[in-house]
Amino acid sequence: MRETQGKTVQVSPLGDDLAFLDIVTEWDYGSAYHDWKASIVVPPTFLPGALPRVIAISNQKGGAGKTTTALELAMALVARGLRVRIIDADPQEASLSVWLQFFYPEGVPADERKHLTHLYFDQSVTLQEITYATPYEGLYFVPSFPDLEDVETKHPTGTETALQYHLSKPDDDIDVTIIDCGPGLGPLTVSALVAAHDVIIPVQAASGLDARGAAALNRTITSVQGRLNTELRVAAVVLTDFEKSGLARQIGGKLAKAYPNAVILPARTSVRIGEAQLARKPLRVFAAGVTTVLDYDRGASVLFVTGARA
Template structure:
């Protein structure tokens, strides 16, 4: 993992006078709709992370729920707090994190020697050797390309424990690793869940079908927790594309019931996300005062409350 720090952009903390959501202890289903106001739910049973390093997997078997946005914006929020953050792109789709986040490859590294997550799974390099500095200070990326799909079809030896081995056995100075999973509960997602301590579940607040996807994920998590990773927990649910509506209120209530020990974070919608993607910028850098940016930042602060480098 070679750095080119002089070329990076610092990720700054947000001002504290912006329109952050309130913190509440439970999802409000009692107030009349006209009086209802959404807030970030921090249950009494929630326990913030106090130990580092930490590995988080962003997962939901349904596509289009904001997994990549969640990964990127949380990574930026942690980096703004002085933590060294590694993002792992475990999504073989072309329109993935690697397409959005610009990498600063070392100038002396030939193109044909650049490594990716596929190389890690097929034992052609270590995770550290596939980790590259991005344009943002303290933010690193393990890129992926469409050939990552071969992991799903060829199942290289030890694929289920590959990430766990590299993340917990290799020595490096990364504080938080966030794994962006693809839109299925296949081999790559299972590998991410086996490696992680925390699962972060994006659910689209405008789609009733996402409740069914979350239920399927709940079943998979139960199997993995029982058989392969007893320390795994659902730490947060992010209600993406959130606008105040009766449907969003219902979905938030169902998620709070399904994951009673997890944060429930409404992530208010923002029209600038597409423009940020086109300009190859994080939304936080493109529109620092966007409500989406604020909600991810507040969620990150609760997840790792009091943790800093």
């Protein structure tokens, strides 16, 4: 892995006395609305993922909160002492590469500045060559640029299995790899799903269209499970921009029924998310005590076995 940062920031654990959501085993359908409150649903059938692990963050609809989910889960895991790699598989310019202020190591010639696109088009490029350190201790990053769109349009040989091939090689000490997928269900998203152990689906808590997008994604997941990755599972649905409302309760209930073995994680809304993006800092570093950070932190604690590698 290449180093890009001379100085790193250590990400601290959160205190236990903050306003975390309760953890329950099923979605609350029956209580009176004024008594109802958001909770994290962890079904009795759910098993946390053993390490090392590959997670795809996916929903075909843009603006669902995929990038926030990828980064904040990563930061929560880093705070627990894990080594985490985020792969930016979104060709949009307003992507994680911008949010994390990614830059290449000083002195690296332009023709040696490798990123995710090279992994698909050049068989000599390794994942380690395009994995870079970030300013945050324990967090590593595979950047992308708009030319990643060429993978969607030109579909180079082996696209579907390229990430799976590279991630199957145990030649680094990464505990969790998180793939931030772009909008759409094209070759890049399929490649991520083929490589992943789990998929996490962010859905805007107040958007019926996001819920419909999750249904379309489920058809793609089923196809991948049948052809290329029989072990893939939906580990969680994240209800992003969550505020208490009848609609949020209804959407959460529908998704809990659609994915009965998955964690349902409300991620409470905060204006600080946009501010953190403008400041180009992870929300956990920019405003550690906000409810959104607490929710992703608690989600990370139930989604992963963080004590030991499998």
